Amino acid sequence: MKKIxxxxxxxxxxxSSAVYAADNLFEYYQExxxxxxxxxxxxxxxxxxxxxxxxxxxxxNVSLLDHLVSIKPIEGQNEGNLGGLxxxxxxxxxxxxxxxxxxxxxxxxxxxxxLADGTTPAGNTLSGWYGLTLDAGSSNQEYIIxxxxxxxxxxxxxxxxxxxxxxxVATLKFEHRRGASxxxxxxxxxxxxxxxxxxxxxxxxxxYYDSQPTIxxxxxxxxxxxxxxxxxxxxPDATETxxxxxxxxxxxxxxxxxxxxxxxxxxxxxxxxxxxxxxxGLYIPVAKNNGYLDxxxxxxxxxxxxxxxxxxxxxxxxxxxxxxxxxxxMATTTTVVVPxxxxxxxxxxxxxxxxxxxxxTVCFSGGLLVSNNAGYLFYGxxxxxxxxxPENITEMIVTASSTIDRLYVQYYGNNLADVGSVTLRxxxxxxxxxxxxxxGNSNLLSDLVHSSLAPVGTKITIYATTSGGGGAGPYGxxxxxxxxxxx
Numbered sequence: 001m002k003k004i005x006x007x008x009x010x011x012x013x014x015x016s017s018a019v020y021a022a023d024n025l026f027e028y029y030q031e032x033x034x035x036x037x038x039x040x041x042x043x044x045x046x047x048x049x050x051x052x053x054x055x056x057x058x059x060x061n062v063s064l065l066d067h068l069v070s071i072k073p074i075e076g077q078n079e080g081n082l083g084g085l086x087x088x089x090x091x092x093x094x095x096x097x098x099x100x101x102x103x104x105x106x107x108x109x110x111x112x113x114x115l116a117d118g119t120t121p122a123g124n125t126l127s128g129w130y131g132l133t134l135d136a137g138s139s140n141q142e143y144i145i146x147x148x149x150x151x152x153x154x155x156x157x158x159x160x161x162x163x164x165x166x167x168x169v170a171t172l173k174f175e176h177r178r179g180a181s182x183x184x185x186x187x188x189x190x191x192x193x194x195x196x197x198x199x200x201x202x203x204x205x206x207x208y209y210d211s212q213p214t215i216x217x218x219x220x221x222x223x224x225x226x227x228x229x230x231x232x233x234x235x236p237d238a239t240e241t242x243x244x245x246x247x248x249x250x251x252x253x254x255x256x257x258x259x260x261x262x263x264x265x266x267x268x269x270x271x272x273x274x275x276x277x278x279x280x281g282l283y284i285p286v287a288k289n290n291g292y293l294d295x296x297x298x299x300x301x302x303x304x305x306x307x308x309x310x311x312x313x314x315x316x317x318x319x320x321x322x323x324x325x326x327x328x329x330m331a332t333t334t335t336v337v338v339p340x341x342x343x344x345x346x347x348x349x350x351x352x353x354x355x356x357x358x359x360x361t362v363c364f365s366g367g368l369l370v371s372n373n374a375g376y377l378f379y380g381x382x383x384x385x386x387x388x389x390p391e392n393i394t395e396m397i398v399t400a401s402s403t404i405d406r407l408y409v410q411y412y413g414n415n416l417a418d419v420g421s422v423t424l425r426x427x428x429x430x431x432x433x434x435x436x437x438x439x440g441n442s443n444l445l446s447d448l449v450h451s452s453l454a455p456v457g458t459k460i461t462i463y464a465t466t467s468g469g470g471g472a473g474p475y476g477x478x479x480x481x482x483x484x485x486x487x
Contacts, residue, residue, distance in 0.1 A: 025065055032155050034111040044103060044114035045152035068154060091192060091204060092131040092145055095120050098184040102134075103151060108173040111156045115182060118151035125150050131160075133185045140174035143188055165191030166201070237264045251282035363480035364394045364462045398458040400485040405451035409435040410444045412476035418466045422479050425461045426454060433481065454483075 022028035029036050042064060043054035049067045054060055098121060103114040118126050126148040134142045143165075146156035159173035160166070165188030195201040207221065215226045236244035249258065249266035258266060273284040277296030285297050409422040420437040423430050432450035454460065462479045 022065065022069065025061055025068075028065060028068055029111075032111070034155070037112055041104070041110075041112055041114070045112070045149075045154070048118065048150035048152050067149065092189055093128045094186070094189055095126075095130070095184045097121050100182045102176055102178055102180045102182060105178045106176050108158070108175050111158070112152070112154045113146075113156065113182075115148070115151040115153065116179075118148070126153075130184055131188050133183045133187070134176050135174070135180050136183055136185070140176070142172060142174050142176070145188065160188050162187075163191075164195065165189075166195070238267075239265070254284075255282040358400070358485040360483050361480055362396065362460075362483055363478060365476065365478045394462045396460045398454045398456060398460060398483075401456055402454045402483045402485045403451055404431075404433065404454050404460070404481055404483050405448070406482040407433045407435055407447040407450075408444060408480045409437065409446070410478050411437055411442050412478070414440055414442045416440065416466055420464065420466045422477070423463045423465075424452070424479075424481060425463050426452065427459050428461065430463070435479075 022031055025042075026036050039054070039056050042056070045068070046054035046060060046064050049063060050060070052060075054064075100115045100117050103116045106113045115126075120126065127150075128148065130146065130148050130153075132144045132146065132153070134140075134144060142158065143160035143162070144156050144158055145160060146153045148154075157168060159168045159170060161169050161172070192201070196203055209223065212223060212225060213220075215222050236242055238244040238246045245264045246267040247261040247264040248269045249261060251272055253261065253266055254268050254272055260266060268284065272282070273286045275286040275288050275294065277285070277294045285293055287293055404424065407422075407424055411420065414420075414437070417439050419439055422435050422437065424433040425431060431452040433447050433452055434450075435445045435447050437445060464477055464479075
């Protein structure tokens with residue numbers, strides 16, 4: 001018996017419902033400010049939905065909970081206490097000539113009751129939100145509002161005020177015996193309607209017409225469609241001095257300076273502005289966060305014409321062809337316009353600076369060179385015994401800091417079967433200035449690519465050599481180079 005009782009208690013308090021907010025019967029009544037009714041009261045409600053005897057089992061309580069939460073008042077009405085005259089009045093349904101009686105006794109605090117019949121004079125089962133009068137005409141007459149489904153009426157608001165029809169009065173709540181009369185009367189419905197129409201309370205739901213009316217008088221209740229139509233039709237087009245309706249322009253209209261569209265003056269939408277020049281199209285440039293426009297907005301491949309004064313405070317690099325038709329003034333004397341072609345324009349500084357450079361050509365010449373004595377110049381004729389000439393016989397000492405370049409070399413009467421080379425050396429070390437001479441070649445050859453800096457005191461020599469082999473060498477060798485002083 002104890003196990004059965006425990007199971008019954010658990011089933012009452014923990015009945016879950018996947019559809020509604022309340023998870024069990026206890027929560028359902030608690031949400032409505034009511035106590036959980038006794039099993040005898042719940043059984044009266046249960047017999048309207050099932051034929052088996054109610055014992056409070058889990059399955060029965062689930063069915064009962066689903067039935068209770070399915071009982072809803074008409075649109076715009078809520079169950080529970082109606083409160084005062086604060087816009088919370090609700091209109092109960094009215095059934096003509098409805099009379100019934102209590103199937104069981106109720107106390108003055110009960111929030112549910114059971115009717116003996118629960119059907120209308122037309123034979124329909126009660127279902128909805130009703131205003132009831134208990135024990136009409138007696139000393140304990142009481143006005144009640146509640147939700148009824150068949151014989152079960154729940155979520156009762158007891159002791160309704162005879163003045164407001166919405167607030168409750170404790171002294172107007174009474175105990176009612178079994179068999180007490182239950183009627184659906186004009187009160188409290190008429191009082192609620194009167195309060196609404198007099199402006200003492202708010203309308204609980206939207207008002208609507210069966211069809212769209214013609215609104216003509218200032219006192220007519222307007223519809224949403226009428227208000228929307230008036231708002232658009234009567235509003236003026238916006239101007240520079242009048243606020244009003246505008247039409248959003250397309251990109252083409254904005255780019256073409258089109259003033260008006262099909263219905264109103266055109267406005268530029270934010271979607272046509274961007275600070276990112278990589279978004280190509282008809283867009284309005286907007287400054288970046290630093291307040292400047294991105295350089296990418298300009299097509300730098302186009303020609304630009306500057307007719308006014310232009311000041312360049314940074315480094316200017318002109319890599320293409322540039323034509324200056326007027327006097328160009330450089331802001332600093334250290335700026336040098338270096339020409340690269342004979343027709344290039346330069347500035348006075350370059351010309352004046354060029355006057356201080358001394359450009360000279362230096363040549364060395366020697367006699368017979370044989371292939372098995374690489375690295376030296378010999379003097380004498382081909383028929384005489386060669387005389388070894390040391391490398392320092394060509395030595396010269398630089399007296400002013402200079403740049404050496406443009407090395408020219410020519411062998412005269414070259415009969416060598418080997419490849420020869422002539423290298424300009426500084427302090428007896430090779431530089432990049434060198435000329436390779438093919439076997440038997442007597443043409444003028446050159447190295448016009450490389451150059452070498454020679455500080456004051458540098459010893460310059462010419463170093464001639466062959467790749468080896470044997471045989472008679474050229475009768476003469478001549479090597480020349482350009483020396484430009486840097487002072």
